[in-house]
Amino acid sequence: MSLLTVSDLRVHLFTPRGLVRAVDGVSFALEAGRSLGIVGESGCGKTMTALAMMRLIPTPPAQIVGGSILFDGQDVVTMDAERLRALRGGDIAMIYQDPMTTLNPVLTVGEQIAEAVRLHRHDGRTAAWARAVEMLKLVGIPDPARVASAYPHQLSGGMRQRAVIAMALACDPKLLIADEPTTALDVTIQAQILELLRRLQGELGTAIILITHDLGVIADLVDDVAVMYAGKVVEHTAVRTLFNDPKHPYTRGLLNSVPSLETRERRLRTIEGTVPPAHAMPAGCRFNPRCGQVRPECHDREPPLVVLDNGSRAACWALS
Numbered sequence: 001m002s003l004l005t006v007s008d009l010r011v012h013l014f015t016p017r018g019l020v021r022a023v024d025g026v027s028f029a030l031e032a033g034r035s036l037g038i039v040g041e042s043g044c045g046k047t048m049t050a051l052a053m054m055r056l057i058p059t060p061p062a063q064i065v066g067g068s069i070l071f072d073g074q075d076v077v078t079m080d081a082e083r084l085r086a087l088r089g090g091d092i093a094m095i096y097q098d099p100m101t102t103l104n105p106v107l108t109v110g111e112q113i114a115e116a117v118r119l120h121r122h123d124g125r126t127a128a129w130a131r132a133v134e135m136l137k138l139v140g141i142p143d144p145a146r147v148a149s150a151y152p153h154q155l156s157g158g159m160r161q162r163a164v165i166a167m168a169l170a171c172d173p174k175l176l177i178a179d180e181p182t183t184a185l186d187v188t189i190q191a192q193i194l195e196l197l198r199r200l201q202g203e204l205g206t207a208i209i210l211i212t213h214d215l216g217v218i219a220d221l222v223d224d225v226a227v228m229y230a231g232k233v234v235e236h237t238a239v240r241t242l243f244n245d246p247k248h249p250y251t252r253g254l255l256n257s258v259p260s261l262e263t264r265e266r267r268l269r270t271i272e273g274t275v276p277p278a279h280a281m282p283a284g285c286r287f288n289p290r291c292g293q294v295r296p297e298c299h300d301r302e303p304p305l306v307v308l309d310n311g312s313r314a315a316c317w318a319l320s
Contacts, residue, residue, distance in 0.1 A: 006067070011062055035207065072174070208222070
């Protein structure tokens, strides 16, 4: 049985410019201890999908209008407020893009981690503080007792991100959602954070959903990948298959646009055109204005996500 099953999830934004289908029929499953990467261009619905899984979407203007999010057999969409409070930070934890907006600037790092421990594990103050120091040590922060008494602005960007990871893992969540966890970090710190997540997953058995636009990060960490475009999953496959045998034209375009030391081309390849406005999607396949394999049916009907010969699932009329 899957730890998490997202089925036909639909999140709409009701805006003055019109209806925005930010997440439109997204489905995937994740087993305990496994990792899933969600990739795509900015604005494709990655973060909105993650926020919906935590029931943290901004309402209004956003609203979950359809689908289900089954976590450990319970539907997050219909869950009551009390159970939701226990779920967030307890069974499901999230690492947000910017640690400076995650951490409270007027509380020490240790106090913030200990607060989560007291709330979800019901430990006393002394035990919660000890747990905070223990978690800072687990994520590789030197002199964790001193750092626990420091304020966020006294730490470097990499240290703050480690502290956020420590807070997320302090209550032994079954699922960790990491939304662009290495954004704005230099390459060295980025590699350290990814190695930390890989090590902690192995030690703690935590399932991970990694949201990013960086395919290099995906290649380094996850088991399976869901590629999103304009609110929909267009390809879902194992990570090795994604790089060795990509099927959807959009997936191939993303991979071709990644700089490589092996290429002799001076100019980077790009996907022609731009993402259509969120409130005015084209009829049929949403990628058809930018695709080089357009067929007549691409303008009439949205392609379903079907299983292909390599085991991948992709939504493209040229592949069906």
